[in-house]
Amino acid sequence: MSGAALALEVRAKRWPGATQPLLAGLRLAVVPGEFVALVGPSGSGKSTLLGLAAGLDTDFDGRIERPPGAPGVVFQEPRLLPWLSALDNVRLVLHGADDERRARDWLAAMGLGEALGRRPGELSGGMQRRVALARAFAIAPRWLLLDEPFVSLDAPVAAGLRALLLEHWQATRALVLLVTHALDEALALADRVVFLGGRPARVLLDHRVGLPRPRAPAAVARHAADLLAAHPGLLTGSLDHG
Amino acid sequence: MPPVAAIDRALRPLSLLALLLLWQLAASAAPAATLPPPLAVGARLWVYTASGELPYHLGVTLARVAASFALALTLGTALGIALGAWPRLDRCCDAWLVVGLNIPALVTVILCYLWFGLNDVAAVLAVALNKIPTVVVTVREGARAADRALLDMARAFRLPRLRTFARVYLPQLYPYVFAAARGGLALIWKIVLVVELLGRSSGVGYQLSLLFQLFDIAGILAYTLAFAGVVLVVEGALLRPLERRLLGWRR
Numbered sequence: 233m234s235g236a237a238l239a240l241e242v243r244a245k246r247w248p249g250a251t252q253p254l255l256a257g258l259r260l261a262v263v264p265g266e267f268v269a270l271v272g273p274s275g276s277g278k279s280t281l282l283g284l285a286a287g288l289d290t291d292f293d294g295r296i297e298r299p300p301g302a303p304g305v306v307f308q309e310p311r312l313l314p315w316l317s318a319l320d321n322v323r324l325v326l327h328g329a330d331d332e333r334r335a336r337d338w339l340a341a342m343g344l345g346e347a348l349g350r351r352p353g354e355l356s357g358g359m360q361r362r363v364a365l366a367r368a369f370a371i372a373p374r375w376l377l378l379d380e381p382f383v384s385l386d387a388p389v390a391a392g393l394r395a396l397l398l399e400h401w402q403a404t405r406a407l408v409l410l411v412t413h414a415l416d417e418a419l420a421l422a423d424r425v426v427f428l429g430g431r432p433a434r435v436l437l438d439h440r441v442g443l444p445r446p447r448a449p450a451a452v453a454r455h456a457a458d459l460l461a462a463h464p465g466l467l468t469g470s471l472d473h474g
Numbered sequence: 475m476p477p478v479a480a481i482d483r484a485l486r487p488l489s490l491l492a493l494l495l496l497w498q499l500a501a502s503a504a505p506a507a508t509l510p511p512p513l514a515v516g517a518r519l520w521v522y523t524a525s526g527e528l529p530y531h532l533g534v535t536l537a538r539v540a541a542s543f544a545l546a547l548t549l550g551t552a553l554g555i556a557l558g559a560w561p562r563l564d565r566c567c568d569a570w571l572v573v574g575l576n577i578p579a580l581v582t583v584i585l586c587y588l589w590f591g592l593n594d595v596a597a598v599l600a601v602a603l604n605k606i607p608t609v610v611v612t613v614r615e616g617a618r619a620a621d622r623a624l625l626d627m628a629r630a631f632r633l634p635r636l637r638t639f640a641r642v643y644l645p646q647l648y649p650y651v652f653a654a655a656r657g658g659l660a661l662i663w664k665i666v667l668v669v670e671l672l673g674r675s676s677g678v679g680y681q682l683s684l685l686f687q688l689f690d691i692a693g694i695l696a697y698t699l700a701f702a703g704v705v706l707v708v709e710g711a712l713l714r715p716l717e718r719r720l721l722g723w724r725r
Contacts, residue, residue, distance in 0.1 A: 286630045302632035311627040315645050315723040324641055325631045351723050371631065 236299045238262040238375055238407055240285060244432075245277070245292040254280060255292075256432035264299070264374070267401060267408040269418035272428030272436075273468065278411040279308075281428075282379050285409060299375040299407060304368030306381040310360040312352040318363045319348040322370050338366040342396060358389040365393065369400050375407040382417070394421060398445075415467060419443070419459075420452045427466055437463060510692040518696040527681075528700055535677040536704065538594065539659075539666050542601035546658060549602070550609025551651055557610065558617020574607035579665050583672055592673045601665045608661070609654040616650030648720050656713065663705060 239261045246253040254277045262268045270278050283289040284296060286305055302325075312321045322335035339348055342362040352360050361381060368376060381397075382390040398421060401408055412418050418425045419441055427436040443455055460466060494512055501511035522528035557564040583600040590596035620643060628638040670679025678697055685693040 288626050288630055303630065305627070305630040307623070307627065309623065311623050313624060313642060313645070316641075324637075325633060353723065367631075377630070 236264045236374060236407070237297065238285060238299055238409060239297040240281065240294070241296070242281070242284065242292060242294040244294070245280060245284065245289075248291075253432040256434065258428075258434050260426060260435065262375075262407050262409055264407050265405040267410070267421060267423045269410045269412055269422035269425045270428060271412060271415060271418045271425055271467070272433065274413060276428045277433040278413075278428055279379050282377055282409065282411050286377050301374050302371060304371055304373035304376045304406070306361075306364050306368050306376075306378045308380045308383055310352065310357075310364040312360055312363055312367075314352050317349050317351055318344060318355065318359075318366075321352070321363055322367045325367055325371055334370055335366075338370040339363065341369075341400070342366045358385055358393070361385065361393055362396070365396065365400075369404070372404070373406055376401070376409070378408065378410040380412055381410075383412075397421070415456050415459075416449075416452055419455050420447050420449070429466075429468065437466060508691065510695065515692055515695045515699060518692045519699060522693075522696055522700075528697070531676060531678050531681050531697075532700055532704065535666060535670065535679065535701075538598055538601070538670070538677065539662055541598045542605065542662050542666065543655075543659060545598065545602040546605035546609055546662070547651070547655060550606045550654065550658075551613050551647070553606070554610045554613025554650075555617050555647070558614045558620070564614070571607050571610060574603075575611070579604045579668065583665070583669050587673045594674070597666075597669045597674055600669055601662055604665050605658050605661055609658060612650050612654040612657070613647060616647040620646050645720075649724070652713075652717055652721065659705075659708070659713070663701075 240259065242255045242258040244253040244257075245255040258281070260268075260270075260281075270281065272278050280289070284292055284294075285298070286303060287296075287298070312318075313324065316324065318339060319332070319335050322339060323331050326334055336345075336348065339345065339362075342365060344359060344362055344366065347355060347359060352363070355363065365381070368378075378397075382393050385393070394417065408422075410418070410421065415425075422441055425439045425441060427439070428434070429436045439459065441455070443451055497509075497512055501509045506514070519528070553567075557567060582603050586596040586600035586603070590599065624642055624646070625638065628642045633642070666677070667679035667682065670677035671683045674680050678701055681697055682694055685697070
């Protein structure tokens with residue numbers, strides 16, 4: 233792999249005291265500019281794997297090669313500092329003299345130009361996610377780690393944020409690893425979808441999404457149906473809220 | 475200003491006025507030597523102030539309060555953070571803390587004077603030692619409650635350690651540090667006077683001990699009044715605005 237890729241090799245990851253590992257014999261590589269979605273039922277270790285990639289969890293057996301620089305990270309919850317304004321939340325992760333201008337620009341790009349001075353408590357859930365997205369993009373990362381960033385949002389809000397994500401990913405060509413349990417979301421966004429499952433969890437299927445962009449929802453739905461027809465057990469137990 | 479806010483704003487001065495009125499009523503019922511009326515005490519306050527005696531002793535006491543307060547809050551916060559962060563250290567120090575919390579102030583004061591002599595260092599140290607354990611316990615609570623999710627965010631973005639500490643971690647402790655500061659100030663005001671009474675020849679506590687020997691109730695009340703005024707000013711002009719600035723986001 234080239235130096236700018238993200239290469240995960242997890243021989244075993246177990247929680248302290250557990251007899252069976254959560255993840256075992258798992259290999260996953262994402263090349264620069266590639267958008268990979270990680271799909272699997274809850275409890276399959278998707279978020280754990282993302283934590284390993286981010287370097288938040290170092291207690292595992294294996295090896296991880298990371299692209300240079302800090303990753304832009306978006307968590308399931310926005311994780312904004314409640315005592316800072318939207319602007320200061322983004323500035324917090326920036327370095328250099330023009331940090332304020334960069335933070336302003338990214339918040340404006342997310343449609344938050346009017347809300348710079350507001351604290352997270354004064355923003356709607358969707359706006360908080362947009363601040364979190366702005367924060368991740370503002371550091372101009374070579375790689376992005378997204379952990380179900382659009383979960384528990386209204387469908388139109390989530391669709392808007394997905395469009396924003398795609399737009400800025402295409403502009404920056406950062407490497408993206410997105411964790412989601414929604415197959416439609418994965419197929420609409422990613423170049424490749426990696427399915428996790430089993431106990432301990434491993435890669436069930438590494439699927440290249442051949443759909444041209446932009447992808448119409450109908451085409452995505454058809455692709456999902458074809459995929460599930462070919463691999464009936466792919467999402468066992470994970471399609472509850474499709 | 476909406477009328478409700480105006481009433482809220484007037485409540486504090488009004489309640490103080492009511493206290494004064496109550497005092498006047500009680501004074502008119504009691505003999506003048508036992509409970510002098512507010513005006514007599516006010517006159518005395520004026521005499522003490524004009525002679526420069528009261529400003530001097532009040533200033534000395536305030537300096538001791540400030541020094542003990544700063545020492546107790548700094549050391550207590552640092553220790554509280556350490557104990558909250560390292561559970562093993564916490565288990566080691568827990569028994570000490572319980573002892574520290576329960577030793578009577580008088581014991582610490584007497585021991586400090588015996589060990590370090592009748593000087594200001596011993597006085598300030600004695601007051602601080604009395605306060606440190608409660609600061610530690612309060613701040614430790616905050617350190618234990620620190621939001622791991624936010625700290626993980628800072629780590630994922632690879633923020634420098636100092637920035638994570640100052641901008642992500644410390645602000646989470648402010649509510650606890652403030653609680654400790656308020657309770658601390660209340661305790662320190664009281665102990666400083668005892669310390670002065672026992673081993674210093676200046677300060678409000680020392681003056682009160684002299685007036686006690688002379689059975690001078692008007693003098694005692696004059697000093698008390700000045701002292702209470704300072705407490706209210708410090709609380710209203712320093713602590714509250716600072717709290718509003720740092721913790722305003724919680725509303």
